[in-house]
Amino acid sequence: MITLTDIGEFGFIQRFSENFKKNLPDGFEGIGDDCAIMPYNNDEVFLITTDMLVEHQHFLPDKIKPVELGYKSLAVNLSDIAAMGGTPVSAFLSLGIRPNTSLDWLDDFFRGLKHLADESGTLLLGGDTAKVTSSSVVNIAVVGKCSKKNIKRRSEASSGDVIVVTGFLGDSGGGLKVIQDDLPVTLDTEHLTKRHHLPRPHIEEGMFLSSFPEVTAMLDISDGISSDIRHIMNSSGVGAKLEIDKLPLSTQLKNAGADHRWDLTGMALNSGEDYCLLATIKRDKYYALNTAFNEKFNRPLHAVGEITESGHLEYLIHGEKMRSTGSGFDHFQRSRK
Amino acid sequence: MITLTDIGEFGFIQRFSENFKKNLPDGFEGIGDDCAIMPYNNDEVFLITTDMLVEHQHFLPDKIKPVELGYKSLAVNLSDIAAMGGTPVSAFLSLGIRPNTSLDWLDDFFRGLKHLADESGTLLLGGDTAKVTSSSVVNIAVVGKCSKKNIKRRSEASSGDVIVVTGFLGDSGGGLKVIQDDLPVTLDTEHLTKRHHLPRPHIEEGMFLSSFPEVTAMLDISDGISSDIRHIMNSSGVGAKLEIDKLPLSTQLKNAGADHRWDLTGMALNSGEDYCLLATIKRDKYYALNTAFNEKFNRPLHAVGEITESGHLEYLIHGEKMRSTGSGFDHFQRSRK
Numbered sequence: 001m002i003t004l005t006d007i008g009e010f011g012f013i014q015r016f017s018e019n020f021k022k023n024l025p026d027g028f029e030g031i032g033d034d035c036a037i038m039p040y041n042n043d044e045v046f047l048i049t050t051d052m053l054v055e056h057q058h059f060l061p062d063k064i065k066p067v068e069l070g071y072k073s074l075a076v077n078l079s080d081i082a083a084m085g086g087t088p089v090s091a092f093l094s095l096g097i098r099p100n101t102s103l104d105w106l107d108d109f110f111r112g113l114k115h116l117a118d119e120s121g122t123l124l125l126g127g128d129t130a131k132v133t134s135s136s137v138v139n140i141a142v143v144g145k146c147s148k149k150n151i152k153r154r155s156e157a158s159s160g161d162v163i164v165v166t167g168f169l170g171d172s173g174g175g176l177k178v179i180q181d182d183l184p185v186t187l188d189t190e191h192l193t194k195r196h197h198l199p200r201p202h203i204e205e206g207m208f209l210s211s212f213p214e215v216t217a218m219l220d221i222s223d224g225i226s227s228d229i230r231h232i233m234n235s236s237g238v239g240a241k242l243e244i245d246k247l248p249l250s251t252q253l254k255n256a257g258a259d260h261r262w263d264l265t266g267m268a269l270n271s272g273e274d275y276c277l278l279a280t281i282k283r284d285k286y287y288a289l290n291t292a293f294n295e296k297f298n299r300p301l302h303a304v305g306e307i308t309e310s311g312h313l314e315y316l317i318h319g320e321k322m323r324s325t326g327s328g329f330d331h332f333q334r335s336r337k
Numbered sequence: 338m339i340t341l342t343d344i345g346e347f348g349f350i351q352r353f354s355e356n357f358k359k360n361l362p363d364g365f366e367g368i369g370d371d372c373a374i375m376p377y378n379n380d381e382v383f384l385i386t387t388d389m390l391v392e393h394q395h396f397l398p399d400k401i402k403p404v405e406l407g408y409k410s411l412a413v414n415l416s417d418i419a420a421m422g423g424t425p426v427s428a429f430l431s432l433g434i435r436p437n438t439s440l441d442w443l444d445d446f447f448r449g450l451k452h453l454a455d456e457s458g459t460l461l462l463g464g465d466t467a468k469v470t471s472s473s474v475v476n477i478a479v480v481g482k483c484s485k486k487n488i489k490r491r492s493e494a495s496s497g498d499v500i501v502v503t504g505f506l507g508d509s510g511g512g513l514k515v516i517q518d519d520l521p522v523t524l525d526t527e528h529l530t531k532r533h534h535l536p537r538p539h540i541e542e543g544m545f546l547s548s549f550p551e552v553t554a555m556l557d558i559s560d561g562i563s564s565d566i567r568h569i570m571n572s573s574g575v576g577a578k579l580e581i582d583k584l585p586l587s588t589q590l591k592n593a594g595a596d597h598r599w600d601l602t603g604m605a606l607n608s609g610e611d612y613c614l615l616a617t618i619k620r621d622k623y624y625a626l627n628t629a630f631n632e633k634f635n636r637p638l639h640a641v642g643e644i645t646e647s648g649h650l651e652y653l654i655h656g657e658k659m660r661s662t663g664s665g666f667d668h669f670q671r672s673r674k
Contacts (some may be wrong), residue, residue, distance in 0.1 A: 004443070007435040010468060015440070019447045020461045028427070028460060036462035038427060038480065041378065048477060052431040052467040090365070091373060094431075094476045095388040099342040103352070106341070110356045123365060124357045125373035129349060130389040134471040139431045141478040143375065284627060 003195060032235065033153050034083040034219055035088070046089075047144040049080035050246040055135035063179045066105045067136070070112030076222070077142040078120055078201035079275040083220035084153070085210020086146035087203060088120055093127035096137035107118055120203060150210040152218035154235035161280035163240060163305040164290075166205045168250040169225060170264060171195035173271020174257065183260060191252040199275040206277055208296060214285035221278050225304070226269040228278055229313060239310030244269065244317050248302040269315075282308055365477035368571065370490050371420040371556055377482060383426075384481040386639050392472035400516045403442045405447030405534040406475065413559070414479040415457055415538035416612040420557035421490070422547020423483035424540060425457055428583035430464035457540060487547040489616070490553035492571035498553050498617035500577060500642040501627075503542045505587040506562060507601060508532035508608050510608020511594065520597060528589040536612040544616055545633060551622035562641070563606040565615055566650060576647030581606065585639040606652075617644055 004012060013031070020030045035047035039121070053073055056063055074091060081088050093113070097106075117124050122142065130137075134286035175196025178189045202220070209215045217232050227249070229240050247268040249257075257264045279301075281289055290301045308314070315322045341349055351366070357367045364376035372384035390410055392398055401409070411428060418425050430450070434443075454461050459479065467474075514531025516528045539557070546552045554569050562584070566577050566615075584605040586594075594601045618626055627638045645651070652659045 002440045003437045004434060007440070009466060011444075015445055019451050022464065024460060024462075028462065030460070030462045031464070036427070036429070037487060038462070048427070048429060048463060048480070050429045050431050050463065050465050050476075052433055052465045052474070052476065054433055054467045054469050054474075055474065056470065057468050068397065090373070091383070092373070092385060092387045092478055094387050094478075096391055097341060097475055098387055100340045103339045103341070103344070106353065110353055114356050123361060123367070125361075125365065125367045125375070126357065126385060126387065127368070128387050128389045128476075129346060130391045130474075131394050132391050133393065133472075135392075135469060137389070137467075137469075137474050137476075138467075139387075139474075139476040141385075141429055141431075143385070143480075258457070269368075317670055 008010055013334065017078050029232070032285060033079040035086070035144065037151070041136055043148060044145050044149065045148055045286050047081055047084055047086040048079050048141065050139065050141040051076045051080070052137060052139045054137050057135070060179065061136070062198050066108035067112035070109040070114070071116045072121065073138045073140050074116045074142070075199050075201050076276065077140050078116070078122065078203060079199070079220040081142055081144035082201050082203040083218055084146055084208030085150045085206050085218065086144035087207060088122040088144045090123040090125040091117060092125060092141045094130070094139040095127065095128045096132040097131065098136065099131055113249055120201070129163065146210070152210050152215060154217050154219050157217035157232050157236040157238055157280040158308045159238055159307055159309040160283050161307040162286040162303050163229070163242070163307060164279050164281060164301040164303050165221065165225065165248065165276055166279070166301060167274065167276030168248050168253065169221070169274055170253050170268035170271055171250050172199060172273040173267045174253045174262065174274070176273075177262065178256070179255055186256070188252040188255040191250070192256060193287055196273065199273060201275060202277045205297065208293065208330045209279055211287070212289055214282040214289060216280045216282060218279040220274055221274045223273070224270040225278060226313070227272070231281065232278070233311070233313065236307070239308040239312045239314070240305055241308055241314045241316055242269070242305040244315050244322070246302070246304045248304070271282050296313040339363055360373040371417040371482070372423070374488070378392070380485055382481050382488065384418055384421055384423040384483055384487055385478065386414050387476065387478040388417070389474060389476045390414045391474050394472070396518065397426060398473070401534050404447035404449035407446040407451075408453045410475045410477050411450055411459065411479075412475050412536050412538050412612065415453070415459065415540060416482035416536070416557040416559070418479055419462045419538050419540040419543030420555055420614060421483060422487045422543050422555065423481035424544060425459040425479055426483045427460040427462040428454060428481045429462060429478045431467070431476040432464065433467045433469040434472065435473065436468055451576070457538070470589070481533065483547070489547050489552060491554050491556050491569050494554035494569050494573040494575055494617040494644045496575060496644055496646040497620050498644040499620055499623040499640050500566070500579070500644060501503060501616050501618060501638040501640050502558065502562065502585065502613055503539050503616070504613030505585050505590065507590050507605035507608055508587050509536060509610040510604045511590045511599065513608065513610070514599065515593070523593070525589040527589070529593060533610065536610060539614050542634065545630065546614065546616055549576070549622070549626055553617045553618040553619060555616040557612055558609070558611045558613055560609040561607040562615060563650070568572050569615070569617065570648070570650065573644070576645040576649045576651070577642055578645055578651045579642040579655055581652050581659070583639065583641045585641070614645060
């Protein structure tokens with residue numbers, strides 16, 4: 001019997017995506033990007049995304065506080081809206097919980113959810129609840145909107161484009177390591193666990209970048225850049241070079257990494273859930289755009305590589321080719337590839 | 338410690354609905370009806386609903402075929418769209434599954450889902466997958482649309498309105514009993530299990546009824562009429578009388594009920610998942626509307642009671658008052674009320 005384990009998450013998506021894509025009317029786009037698209041009005045479209053978080057798989061109940069879980073459950077969805085250049089409008093929560101869940105836990109969960117909803121202007125409009133007997137499940141669907149001319153897809157990158165990221169890489173993975181290894185609390189490790197539990201969706205950054213036609217493709221970093229860049233490669237039919245000595249690392253990650261002898265490059269490349277944005281920019285416009293970004297956000301876009309014609313993903317260190325160090329996280333397969 | 342068990346599903350909704358309802362901009366409506374409402378264009382609104390089905394809670398894996406589960410997961414959502422008078426546009430599937438799930442199972446699940454999606458004109462636009470280690474979880478969110486002037490809410494019923502249902506009551510509950518008690522397969526019991534596993538969302542009926550201003554309130558019967566009528570009572574600030582000798586029972590339910598000595602009245606009142614529609618109609622327009630319904634669908638609307646001023650739910654048998662026989666299903670409480 002062939003099971004999901006045999007084909008993995010991407011195999012699953014490939015096999016069943018055919019159920020979703022066929023014969024869509026004009027203006028509709030299905031799976032294959034961060035959000036689905038539905039027609040709205042002459043100038044705007046609706047973006048829709050949904051994410052399911054499962055206890056013990058996506059979060060550890062004795063490690064994440066309910067207020068953080070409420071926040072994070074919405075954040076990962078808002079990040080998908082941001083990745084296409086949109087703004088969130090409304091959210092729908094489905095909560096599968098054990099009957100012995102305390103009201104205090106639920107109050108805290110909703111406080112975290114509501115905090116980010118209010119901060120991001122997302123209306124909590126509806127949902128469902130169900131009883132589970134083992135792992136809790138949080139599913140959120142978010143509807144957003146985006147100016148038609150500003151939508152950024154994964155499919156429009158072309159050879160020569162500069163690959164940039166809007167934030168540090170590996171912080172969330174470092175935070176997960178702190179949690180898993182139960183490392184001592186320092187200012188550094190605390191910063192990393194906070195990045196893991198309370199990732200900030202880059203909505204403002206996404207809106208800003210989406211307003212420039214020279215930004216050719218965009219997505220959010222959820223599985224790790226080494227995995228996420230492949231979505232752009234596959235959708236755009238291009239290759240990519242990543243310069244691993246240019247991956248932006250936070251001071252806190254460097255400090256904790258030095259203390260605990262972490263493979264920081266592997267972490268920055270392969271650990272997921274940083275939820276900053278990965279974009280490709282026409283080379284001749286990169287300098288001006290970076291300057292504008294810096295002026296607006298008071299920090300740079302980090303150039304980490306270049307789109308190529310090759311169809312392959314290459315890693316460079318100080319300009320020299322090197323071997324791959326892994327490729328992101330697959331939820332269904334037995335181990336990391 | 339106060340837990341969910343102590344306050345029940347409706348207590349839960351009451352406690353946390355405040356997180357959802359506050360300060361909504363014009364044109365938005367949150368929880369409190371079958372769907373949330375979002376502005377679309379001058380003539381239409383968007384309807385959004387989501388339902389989470391959990392293995393062992395909402396379905397038994399060795400009793401329901403995957404093709405039926407795929408169908409039913411979408412059907413329960415389409416029923417919510419139908420309940421407000423809308424038509425479905427798109428659906429988003431989140432699937433929490435065990436890694437050892439066979440591809441055959443998944444193929445069948447998607448076949449059932451796709452069948453109803455195609456039949457109802459619903460576009461499968463996106464979703465998410467997650468690994469679970471115990472019970473599978475299916476969450477579907479559906480976006481529909483509805484003409485603004487036709488939206489039917491729970492809140493507009495008034496004293497004197499006739500209460501009608503668009504189909505037989507108790508068939509799904511009978512089917513569940515056949516499954517739970519492992520009763521012999523006959524034409525009758527097979528019909529009932531089919532009604533339990535493949536409920537037909539009353540989209541056409543909902544659209545038809547919603548086009549008449551004399552239909553004052555509408556919802557779908559998901560928890561049992563004795564429970565669902567209370568949503569109209571609470572939202573509209575009214576009471577209701579249900580005439581239990583008028584509850585429409587299918588021949589198959591009567592036959593199986595006679596064979597197995599079922600409490601058919603209890604089943605028709607309190608068992609859920611029939612997914613036909615419950616509507617209230619201005620008394621002076623009921624006769625003409627029933628005639629029109631009959632002409633279109635070749636079967637009658639079943640009048641089962643009347644909206645009253647009292648604020649209470651009363652049961653009548655042959656015109657005489659009787660005691661309640663229960664009130665629907667609560668997912669979190671220890672036993673039926």
